[in-house]
Amino acid sequence: MAFAANAQNKLIISGFVFDDQTREPLIGAHIFDNHSRIAVQSNEFGFFSLSVPETSAGNFTVSFIGYQPETIALNQVAKEPKTIYLKPGLAIDEVEVSVRKRVDFVQKKEVGTVKIDPKQVRNMPNLFGEVDLIKALQLTPGIQSGGEGKSNLYVRGGSPDQNLMLLDDVPLYYVAHFGGFLSVFNNDAISDVTMIKGGFPARYGTRLSSVLDIRMKNGNMQKISGQGTVGLLSSKISLEGPVIKGKSSFIISARKNIIPILKLADAGILYNFYDINAKLNYTFSENDRIFFSFYNGDDHVGVRNKEKTDKIKLVNDKSTRWGNLLLALRWNHLFSGKLFSNTTLSFTDYKYRNLYNYQYQNDSLKKETRSKITTGIRDFSLKSDFTWYYSPNYEMRFGFASIVHSFIPNNENYKQSITGKASVDSTYLSNINATEASIYSENNFNLKWMSANIGVRLSGYLLKEQAYYSLEPRVLLNLPITRNLALKYSFSKMNQYVHLLSYSGIGMPSDYWMPTTKNVLPETSCQNSLGIYYGFGEGKYEVSIESYHKTMNNLIAFRPGESLTGKLSDWEQTVENNGRGKSIGLEFFLQKLTGKTTGWVGATLSRAERTFKELNQGKNFPFSSDRLFDGSLVVNHEIRKNIVVSATWTYGTGYPVTVASERYVFNDNEYYNSEVYVYGEINGHRMRDFHRLDLGVNFTKQKSWGERTWTISIFNVYNRKNPYFLYMERETIFKRQDQNGGVGIKAIPGDLHLYQKSLFPFFPSFAYSFKF
Numbered sequence: 133m134a135f136a137a138n139a140q141n142k143l144i145i146s147g148f149v150f151d152d153q154t155r156e157p158l159i160g161a162h163i164f165d166n167h168s169r170i171a172v173q174s175n176e177f178g179f180f181s182l183s184v185p186e187t188s189a190g191n192f193t194v195s196f197i198g199y200q201p202e203t204i205a206l207n208q209v210a211k212e213p214k215t216i217y218l219k220p221g222l223a224i225d226e227v228e229v230s231v232r233k234r235v236d237f238v239q240k241k242e243v244g245t246v247k248i249d250p251k252q253v254r255n256m257p258n259l260f261g262e263v264d265l266i267k268a269l270q271l272t273p274g275i276q277s278g279g280e281g282k283s284n285l286y287v288r289g290g291s292p293d294q295n296l297m298l299l300d301d302v303p304l305y306y307v308a309h310f311g312g313f314l315s316v317f318n319n320d321a322i323s324d325v326t327m328i329k330g331g332f333p334a335r336y337g338t339r340l341s342s343v344l345d346i347r348m349k350n351g352n353m354q355k356i357s358g359q360g361t362v363g364l365l366s367s368k369i370s371l372e373g374p375v376i377k378g379k380s381s382f383i384i385s386a387r388k389n390i391i392p393i394l395k396l397a398d399a400g401i402l403y404n405f406y407d408i409n410a411k412l413n414y415t416f417s418e419n420d421r422i423f424f425s426f427y428n429g430d431d432h433v434g435v436r437n438k439e440k441t442d443k444i445k446l447v448n449d450k451s452t453r454w455g456n457l458l459l460a461l462r463w464n465h466l467f468s469g470k471l472f473s474n475t476t477l478s479f480t481d482y483k484y485r486n487l488y489n490y491q492y493q494n495d496s497l498k499k500e501t502r503s504k505i506t507t508g509i510r511d512f513s514l515k516s517d518f519t520w521y522y523s524p525n526y527e528m529r530f531g532f533a534s535i536v537h538s539f540i541p542n543n544e545n546y547k548q549s550i551t552g553k554a555s556v557d558s559t560y561l562s563n564i565n566a567t568e569a570s571i572y573s574e575n576n577f578n579l580k581w582m583s584a585n586i587g588v589r590l591s592g593y594l595l596k597e598q599a600y601y602s603l604e605p606r607v608l609l610n611l612p613i614t615r616n617l618a619l620k621y622s623f624s625k626m627n628q629y630v631h632l633l634s635y636s637g638i639g640m641p642s643d644y645w646m647p648t649t650k651n652v653l654p655e656t657s658c659q660n661s662l663g664i665y666y667g668f669g670e671g672k673y674e675v676s677i678e679s680y681h682k683t684m685n686n687l688i689a690f691r692p693g694e695s696l697t698g699k700l701s702d703w704e705q706t707v708e709n710n711g712r713g714k715s716i717g718l719e720f721f722l723q724k725l726t727g728k729t730t731g732w733v734g735a736t737l738s739r740a741e742r743t744f745k746e747l748n749q750g751k752n753f754p755f756s757s758d759r760l761f762d763g764s765l766v767v768n769h770e771i772r773k774n775i776v777v778s779a780t781w782t783y784g785t786g787y788p789v790t791v792a793s794e795r796y797v798f799n800d801n802e803y804y805n806s807e808v809y810v811y812g813e814i815n816g817h818r819m820r821d822f823h824r825l826d827l828g829v830n831f832t833k834q835k836s837w838g839e840r841t842w843t844i845s846i847f848n849v850y851n852r853k854n855p856y857f858l859y860m861e862r863e864t865i866f867k868r869q870d871q872n873g874g875v876g877i878k879a880i881p882g883d884l885h886l887y888q889k890s891l892f893p894f895f896p897s898f899a900y901s902f903k904f
Contacts, residue, residue, distance in 0.1 A: 146181040146469035146521070148418075149174045149194055152217035154372075155353030155381065159324045161196040161218070166203075170524045176324070176347060177421075177464055179472050181521035194218065215418070237674050238615075238667045241576065241585045241608045243331030243622035244288075244678060246272050246721075250322045252730070255768050255776050257828035257845045259313070259892070261363025261899030265325055266307070266315035269344075271764040271780060273719035273734040274329050274680075276757045279787065280822070280856050280891045283308040283315040286757035287329050288682055289715025289740030290341025293632035293645075294655070298345045300411075300425040301474075302460045303338070305482035305509055305645065309405045309431055310365065310389075316429045316456065320359055320370045321385035321409040323349045330661040330680055331622030334572040334587030334606045335517060335529055340626045340657040340684060348425060350413050351381035363899035365389060366405075380414040402451075405431040419466040430455035434487075447491040454484040454643075475516045483508035483540070484643055502547045509630070509645040510538040529574040529587075537630070539564040539647050541703065542696075562701070566595040566647045568629055574606075583610045593629045598650045602627040616667045621660075628655040631688055633696065633707065644696060644703075651704045653686040657713075675722045680715075687711035689744060708744045713755065715740040731767040738762070753814040754788040761785050774832040783823040788815035789858055791886060809860075819855040820888065824848050838904035844896070851894040859887055 149161040157178025164171040165184045174180040182192070195201035199218040246269065253268045259281070269285065270277045276286040284292045297304045299317070307316045324347040328336065336343045349372065356373035368387035375382055388406040407429030415421050434451025460478040467473065483506055490501040515533035522528065541562045548556040574587035585608040593600045604625045611619045631652065633644040648654045663678035686709065694706040717738030724730050740755040747753070762784040770776050793812030828845040848854075863882035 143184050144181065144469040144521075145184065145192065146179070146466075148178045148215045149180065149196070150178055150215055150217050151199075152219045153352075153354060154357075155217075155378070156323060156350055158196045158199070158218060159347065161194060163192060163194050165192045167191075168524075172521075172524070175472070175519065176345075177472075177474065179464075179466070181470055181472070183470075183521065183523050237676075238618045238665050239583070239610070239612070241583055241610050241620075242328075243608055243620050243661045243663060244274070244329035244680070245331065246327040246329070248272075248325040248327070250319050250325065252768065253319055255778050255828070255830055256766070257778055257780055257826035257847065258843070258899075259845070259847050259895070259897065260365030261361070261843060261845065261897045262314055262365045263319050264315050265317055265319055265322065265346075268766075269325075269327055271734065271766055271782065272327070272732070273678075273721050273736045273762075274717060274738070275327075276759060276762065276784075278757050280854050282312045284312065285342065285344070287342035288659070288680055288717060289713065289738065289755060289757070290657075290682075290684070291632075291755075291757075293630075294339050294341035294628065294657075296336065296339035296343045298343065299427055299458060300346075300348050300423075300460055301462070301476055301515075302425070302458050302478040302480055302513070303511065304427075304456050304458060304480065306454060306456060306484075306643065309407070309429070310403070311433075314365065316407055316427075317346060318368060318370075318385050318387050318407060318409055320361070320368060321348050321383065321411075323347050330624065330659050330678075330682075331608045331620075332606060332624040332626065333529070333585060333608070334574045334589045334604070335531065337570055337572070337589050337591055337604065337626065338535075338568070338628060338630075340628050340655055341682075348409060348411050349383050350423070351383035351411060353378055353381040357904065359901065359903040361899050361901040362390075364391060364897050375412070375414075378415075380412070382410070382412045384408070384410040401433060401435060403431075403433045405429070421464040423460075423462040423464075425458070425460040425462070427456065427458040443494055445491070445493040447489065449487070449489040451487045452485065453487065455482075457481040470521045472519045472521075473516060476513070478513045478515075479511070480513075481508070481510045482645070496551070498549075498551045500547075500549050502545075504545045506540060506543040507644050508540045510540070512536045525578040527576040529576070530572065532571045533569065535568040537566045537568060537647065539566070539645060541644055541646065564595070564647055566593065566629070568593050582612070584608060591627055591629075593648055593654065595647055595649060600629070600648060600654050602654065602656070618665050619663075620665060621662050623661075624657075624659050626657045626659070628657075631655070633688070633690070633703070646703060649704060652688060652707070652709050655684065655686045655688075657682060657684045659683075672726045673722070673724055676720075678719045678721075680717050680719075682713075682715045684713035685710075687713050687742065687744075689742070689747065691746065708746050711742055711744040711747075713740070713742050714752075715755075728770040729767065731765070733763075733765055735763040736761070748814045751813075753816070756788065756815065758788055758815070759784050759786075774834075776830045776832075778828045778830075779826065781823070781825045783821070785821050786819035786855070787822075789817050789819060790814050791817045791858065792860065792884075817858075819858065822854045824852055824854060825850060838902060840903075841901040843899045843901065845898070847895040847897065848892055849894065853888070853890040853893070855888045856891040857889050859889060860884055861887055 149158045159176050161174040163180050163182050168184045170184055172180050172182045191203050191205045193201050193203045194216050196218055199220050202218055248265055248268050253263050253265050266283045269275055274288050278284040278286050285295050297307050326345040328343040351372040353374050358371040360369040366387050366389045370385035372383035386408045410426040413423045432453045437448040439446040458480045462476045465473045486505040488503045492499045513535045517531035520528040543562055544560040546558050570591040572589040574585055577584045587606045589604040591602045604627055607623045609621045629648045631646045659682040661680045663676055665676045667674050688707045688709045691708055717736055720735045723732040740758040741752045742755050743752045765781045768778045790811055792809040794810040796808045826847050827849055830841055830843050832841045862884050865880045865882040866877050
């Protein structure tokens, strides 16, 4: 911690705040000068800078939820750089309430922001014994899953590709395992989760609808420790500890499905997934730290047919693989007690591959065919962010970023060899390179009657000779009405230069990331948010009511009957562009933060629609995630220190779907009639309402070697048959008829009916966890 005086007779108190036991940075720790009543928070690396009047006497206090506050006398502060370590373990009510009294969510310049504690997620009910922070976020207002069991995030009427998913400040392009039922984020490797739905600071860009900022743990600098879980869906293990005690640490966490669920279910499908998180950090000095982050995850689903006899050998394999690779090197540098910087060099690679292997061999013939179709996107990025702590009433953030995108719409490799014929080996590469760059500035003001974050972001995009530029203003205003009540407003203009096309076809990749081109313009959005925020019960409760209005332009969608099959080189002709989107909503969020019983109640009233000139006769239609009402209840209760029960209940009105409205029958001949279906308005029908209750209980016991926990969860307690998708099927009528003096049965096609497919019934699961 550094201590100095400047020309304006200010004392500058700066430094880092860490956990005393693990040396993990405490993000959002509160630093409070008890004389001037000035307070600041530590940033995402634990750094803070506090300027107080030189006449300030006495002491300042550093505190964090769940930790013992540290009070330091100003005359005891050394001039050389130093760090502050907080010890965990004070009674929860004393710490958390005292912290909330000083700096609470009412005073923050945040709109549409949700923070999730990974420790709280660990206690919530889960499916297959696997906790998932994405599932927890889906229980908060303004966020939809898009369907039963899915790990998608539809935020305030946006689509999943419009979410900026950051792991240690680096984007990931696909964040689901197991066909979308589980996210790629391993809860054991995560230290902090922040979700921004509106009121985006200028440092964030490149997507329209949300920012999910996830920070990995740095690793325990004091001792070797670990934890693990054995569940029905997957098992995982984490290990962390010092490389050089007090200076360098590591963490590595791995997860893999051990039990082949689809094979046990006799589905005829092989499915495997894994992910690995790793991080290494080193402290050169109080002014310089470096961090290396690594993530690699992969899913593999396939069907394998193998036959071998005395005469023939046959292998017929079809499989699909997808996954992310992320590498990041970050450097923190402290120029002075008032200027902090973070520079990140990163690489991220997302690939989706379809593989085919056919082999046939007999006494006279050997034939082998192999093909691989790859789609994906690869980014190289360099960014620097600076924070200048000028005074308690003014703080400036500024920086730049540059990204080199390499789009892979459709790389193909085909090999064939047949006995007696020339071999075939062909490769088609479709890489498209584009460059994206941006600069930004944020200005944080604190006045007596208001506080504000006013910023601007300038972005540019270059593909061959086509260039685009965008000026994106950002405004966040906080108008305090009383100490515990505030009115907040935000405006954000966002820009997105990458597009996602999703298509399900036989033998073809399903997700295609495409660039902005001359004919397909960048997507844009403007969002206004207005909310009222109230804290009561001495910091135990927080309640907010937010309204939002968002418009989106230059959206794209497939034209009716079109696909990318055979048209990847001319994909722009398969989509409708220049689409418009509109979403409005009202969100209610009540949280109980402390005590033996914690949790929240959330509710959303909203509408989301799309408009394309050539779709739905040019009329507005509901977006696929449109829900009039969505509500959730989350409760965690500590029965005893070692027993925690939890419950979640969700309710939502039905999602919109498109169904056939007319049927025509043509008599091709006396034996066969063909049918043609005419589909009505896009998303003109609604599924049934959705609701589900999940329960969980955690039994923890201390052991000589550490701690063990048994988790029992019940998914869908009252066995509600919620709709997963709808399908049409014709009824078959059986009639008796005379046949050559006998009696026979004739099957006659009956009426066409609409049916519902449900996914998960009442489903208990368990998991065993341990720590050492």
